[in-house]
Amino acid sequence: MIEFDQTPDVHFFLCCECRTHIALNQELLFTVIENDFGIFRNTVNVDVEDDPRRHSIVGIRTAADASCTRCSQLLGFKLIVIPDENMVIQAGRFILDLTRLLLWNGSRILYAHDHSPVED
Numbered sequence: 001m002i003e004f005d006q007t008p009d010v011h012f013f014l015c016c017e018c019r020t021h022i023a024l025n026q027e028l029l030f031t032v033i034e035n036d037f038g039i040f041r042n043t044v045n046v047d048v049e050d051d052p053r054r055h056s057i058v059g060i061r062t063a064a065d066a067s068c069t070r071c072s073q074l075l076g077f078k079l080i081v082i083p084d085e086n087m088v089i090q091a092g093r094f095i096l097d098l099t100r101l102l103l104w105n106g107s108r109i110l111y112a113h114d115h116s117p118v119e120d
């Protein structure tokens, strides 16, 4: 397991179920507010479905399920084949459901999708 430093200078996302560290805030490229998805350049502690038969295919785009390594919660998916790449949507990037993530903002842990505080 990779763990980030939980300090004021390091902001990162965690699995909402088991609080495994998932991605640095700087890896978040774009947020789709309407449906609470974030597009990430890279993640850690995430298992990607590697059986091509289980990849989901939308038109000519292919994606694989991406889950938390520790608790197996489905977090989103990894883009595998993206013929119409742009600045944000590219093969190898992750689209994660922000309602399944928490955010360490340097001083406390928040829900990633609405930034409301998590009560410990």
Ligand SMILES: [Zn+2]
Binding pocket: 015, 016, 017, 018, 019, 020, 068, 069, 070, 071, 072, 073
């Ligand atoms: Zn987890």
